[in-house]
Amino acid sequence: MSLARDAAAFKNALHRQDYSSWHSQPPPLQAQDAAAASSSKSKKKRPKSNVVYSQPADTGTGTNVNTQLLYAVNYLKTSGNPTRLQDLAILTGIPLDTDKVLFEKFRAHDRVVHDPRTDLYSYRHDFNVRNKAALLTEIQRQTRKGGGLSVRTLKESWKEAPQAIEELEKEGEVFVTRTLKDGQLRMVFWNEIKPNEEQGGMQVEKEFLDLWHSLEVPNDVDLLKQLASEGLQATAGETLVPKAPVTKKKGKKSAQKQRPIRLTNLHLKGQIDLSRDYFPQGK
Known part of the structure; x- marks a missing residue:
């Protein structure tokens, strides 16, 4: 009897069980929001790539x-x-x-x-310089040949060359040319005349430099007036006189020279007078 009661209870439990799919009975709204959030997090955004595949990849030192x-x-x-x-x-x-x-x-x-x-x-650099003295010796050697040295080339041989050149410039040992745009060192030359009171070469005082740069060149009209007031005249520029075209003189045409007639059939000479014209005579 106990077995029969257990079997009947099991059948009743099976009938009460809901076997419908979860798609027919969706979960609550809170559960749906949590599931959507977790799915969005799981999907990672694909990173953008700036690689241009038409160009060869940078392989560093290469294989060649x-x-x-x-x-x-x-x-x-x-x-x-x-x-x-x-x-x-x-x-x-x-x-x-x-x-x-x-x-x-x-x-x-x-x-x-x-x-x-x-x-x-x-x-192997173009110049083997490692100190200030060797740098000055190289500049002197190149200047005696009639030219200067490129500061960029010297910097490749010795990284501290620009600083040493600026020191030599302050000491009056070298002359330096700079770029107009940013004033960077360009060329360096040896100063053969050392700045001293006996031989000269000293820097002109700032007062005279300011006076020199303050002078203005007058315009053409005022310049002519000032020259005339001093009894001077402006030098006229040399002008080139255009050459007249060469024309041939018209004259009488010279008579054409008559060319001598060249006689042929020399084997008939002595038998027929070749200077005469012969016409066939009618019968």
Whole structure:
């Protein structure tokens, strides 16, 4: 009997159970809002990419031997310090110590200097200056040849060259030309005449410089009046006299020269008078 009662209770429980789908009975509004918020958080925004796929990707030093060689030499130039080959390979990411072809080209480069005693590599600059005295000596040597030195080139050889040039300029050892736009150092020349009271070359006093720059050049009319008041005349500019066109003289035409007649059929000479015209005679 107990088994029968349990079976009947189980059947009644099955009939009371709701097997409808959750789609037919949606959850409450609060549950819907929470589900929407969680789904929006789960969807991440795709980051915008500024990569232009039509352009080649930047691969750093590249894979071409000549490109890697140029990169290594430029790094040696900008560093300014002697470097071991292994350190240079690590710093640049270029296989200088493993690639034999690249290493031979690097050693044979005209700007690469190798010190066998220290096994260090350095860049060969146009000028080997490392102090102020050597810089002045190089400027003197170049000025004696009739030219100056580019400050940019000197800066590549020695980074402190511009500061040393400004000090030499204040000491009166060199002359410097600057750009008109921003006043940057451009060219440097050696001052052969040292500024002193005996030989000259001293800076003109500011009072005289102000007086000189305060002078104004008068216009053409006032300048002519001032010259006339002093009994002077303006110099006339030299004018070129135009040349008359060359014309041929008209004269009588010379008579044409008569060319001598060239006689042919010389084998008949002596038998027929070739100077006469012969006409066939009628029968």
